[in-house]
Amino acid sequence: xxxxxxxxxxxxxxxxxxxxxxxxxxxxxxxxxxxxxxxxxxxxxxxxxxxxxxxxxxxxxxxxxxxxxxxxxxxxxxxxxxxxxxxxxxxxxxxxxxxxxxxxxxxx
Numbered sequence: 001x002x003x004x005x006x007x008x009x010x011x012x013x014x015x016x017x018x019x020x021x022x023x024x025x026x027x028x029x030x031x032x033x034x035x036x037x038x039x040x041x042x043x044x045x046x047x048x049x050x051x052x053x054x055x056x057x058x059x060x061x062x063x064x065x066x067x068x069x070x071x072x073x074x075x076x077x078x079x080x081x082x083x084x085x086x087x088x089x090x091x092x093x094x095x096x097x098x099x100x101x102x103x104x105x106x107x108x
Contacts, residue, residue, distance in 0.1 A: 002044040009040040028074060035061050056087050 013033045020030035038057035042050065060080050067077030 002046075006040055006044040009037050013037055028068075031064075053088065053092055057084050060084050 013036055016033045017030045020033065021027040035058075038054065038061070042054050042058075060083055063080045064074075064077045067080070068074040071077075
């Protein structure tokens with residue numbers, strides 16, 4: 001059940017964001033809803049250890065909020081979210097790769 005909720009969280013967040021935007025005209029404040037994605041991933045997975053990998057999205061959200069609320073730079077601040085896949089690819093790319101051995105005999 002936890003896995004299904006975790007997989008459905010992005011769709012739920014998009015629905016809530018659109019609801020807040022169209023119904024209440026709160027498009028910018030609706031972005032807080034997307035913080036539920038890394039939080040649900042952190043709390044609904046079986047791995048209870050909090051690692052750097054799980055903190056990268058939360059750090060990106062915190063930096064965005066500082067840029068938006070303190071410096072009033074929400075538009076260029078969203079570029080911080082591009083750092084999530086970049087950091088995960090650079091720092092944790094080897095963890096995602098499956099070791100595959102291919103021998104010459106397997107080709108033919």
